[in-house]
Amino acid sequence: MSIMDKINNLDRRIIYLLAWIFVLYPLIFPLGLPIPISSDARAWHSYVENNIHDGDTVIFAPMYGTSGMPELFPMTVATMKHILEKDVKFVVLSFWTEGPLVFNALLRQVDPADYGKVYGVDWINLGYIPGSETAMGALATSFQNSVANDYVERRPLSDFPIMENIYTATDIDLIISFETGTPGAPEWLRQWNTAYGVNIIVGCIGVSVPGMIPYVTSGQISALMPGLTVSAEYELLLQKPGLAVAGVDAVSTSHLLIVLLVVIGNIAFFMTKEEEK
């Protein structure tokens, strides 16, 4: 068997080993490759910076579990830091069971109290709301009827000053949703954007991006954070390099490996074809 045949029939275990090396090396020995800022990162940063005004009320929704954390957690943390710097009130909630636990993990890195935010006054955590899209629709018509108690102190919503002005979707100015699947952006759009005109910005995993683009170009999603690379760019724009910047070298090297293997694979494919002729 010639070397070209061997490349054509490359054992997948060798590919896995190469992928492992190309991902692991930059995580252990950071390369510090330069990261150009894309239009997506600028759009997200600009939206949070300029379109969220003092006094606004925002829903902050981590709609993912542990499997989505490697890609979505860095952008969730970075956006939370950005929000905390502004004079806005925010309601944390999730329609994913693990969402509140993800937010607990975020609180171990970012404490709203450090930014002068008081629980129950400036922000509240409603936890997991079961019922998927149906629950989204119910929440839009009445927060108080859909959620009995808050997640942190297990007290009725009426006990908290922040809830004095939040009853329905019309009291919310923006939804910031980080998500890996259903329920996610399409459900938010159907129940909150189309019905009540609430603006939505979405952070999603890379594989979800193609499905989000029609909503972005139509203006239904006001800004999109597509995956880890753009998260890293956003962290740089915020001048707060974090988890995404640390991981983006691995994105570069793993993508480099794919391109190299594809190029070598095609060369081998055509050379073998020529030999057969």
Place this chain on the structure above:
Amino acid sequence: MKMGEVLKRIEIPIALTIIATLLQVLPYYFDIPALSSVASTTTNAVLLIVAYATFVGVISILLVHGKRVQRRSEGWHFSILVVVFVAIMVLTGLPLQEFGLGTNNSIFNWIFTYILTPLGGTTYSILAFFITSAAVRAFKARNIEAAIVLVSGTLMVMGNAPIFTNSVPVLADISLWIRNIPNMATMRGVMIGAALGAVALAVRTLMGIERGYLRGGGGDE
């Protein structure tokens, strides 16, 4: 006819489905307070059902894995782990803060942070290996269609990696164009097609023609 036989009639779930569906659809088009109120009550009932279904899920997983352990089925050792961890997570996660339980419980948090989170991340990360292997095998210019996939796919990969976009900035613009024009047009077509299909399915369900959700097809027996 006995009451039990009446309740088994296929017309009852169909009628319930039609009423429940109309209760969700009509308030969207007509502003009738009484109708909206009934719809809201129905929606809240759904939320309760979903919440209670969580308990069914826990019982179901314990029954399934309990039986596997009992019968020493293949991989029963793993079932023991499932049962043990479900029990620990359920007990430590109970919302009884006065007893130190709940999602702030140290055992619950330790399992979430040091077991569940790395395992979830690992499962997702396995994609990197599969995608690399799949790309190498699929991205071969065997014919014109495959060549289009090869070129566009490779450009998208390169456009998403700073190592390429930093040295050749135009790659970012090309990948954005592929994403925002051909991809968007295709996805829009798929979405509109799926939406039309959903409307057709809803109409069939409302008319009682679509019975796939009943008794595995809605037979009268």
